[in-house]
Amino acid sequence: MQYQAFIFDLDGTAIPNIPNGLPSDRLVKAIAKAKGRLRFCAATGRPITNAKPILDRLNLTDPCIISAGTQIVNPQTGQILWEAALDNKDVAAVLDICKPHHYEVLIRNELMGQGAPAARRIITESVNVIYIMQCSEADGQAILKELAEVPNITAAGVLSWTGEGLDIHVTHREATKEHAIAELLKMLDITKVQTIGVGDGNNDVHLFRGVGKKVAMGNATELLKSQADVVCDSVDHDGLAKFIEEFMS
Secondary structure, rough: OOOOOEOOOEOOEOOOOOOOOOOHHHHHHHHHOOOOOEEEEOOOOHHHHHHHHHHHHHHOOOOOOEEEHHHEEOOOOOOOOOOOOOOHHHHHHHHHOOOOOOOOEOOOOOOOOOOOEEEHHOOOOOOOEEEEEEOOHHHHHHHHHHOOOOOOOOEEEEEOOOOOOOOEEEEEOOOOOOHHHHHHHHOEEEHHHHEEEEEHHHHHHHHHHOOOOEEEOOOOOOHHHHHOOOOOOHHHHHHHHHHHHHHHO
């Protein structure tokens, strides 16, 4: 199979799950060397506000999936190439579920410290993604259980990009990484079987559904590893860079 595109998660895959993490020199060099043969596209839960420094460090030029699969952007300009929004009634339902909790709720491209608890949120603009930040494991699972009853959304809990607690990403049910990858492949004019996808979290199950060859990081969840064709080394040991290097050799 002649693979043409490499679609990969950021947190826990391209960078460690630590505050202000950035890709290693080895990964930057591996992608730069492979660019003539493969197209490289990130697929991250992060909004553009805190994904951009990582995309810049990797010098990505092909379209990238951001905001938990709700947007595809030009990584160099930030221009939105595709977007899927939540229904207003579903936004209200999500906020109602979160109101008994104190967790910070971020909307669209807000950064940590710019949001507020759900009880204080008044939403007037179109919303593509909602982030419920740094939940405890118990609260996170309880919130996810309630969100599962909202019919038109998808909610996924992932290890927080701050390295503390569980973040919950809420999107329209037809705006997961899987749906965004389908749109991305139209832009790249390639087919699913020509793609390699790499991830580490349960939310990357959606990424796996959208690609041909599935690669799980060594630090990935057991669920994701069970669905992978290949398990590479962990993010702390430059597993993504090593996989790219071996693939290109």
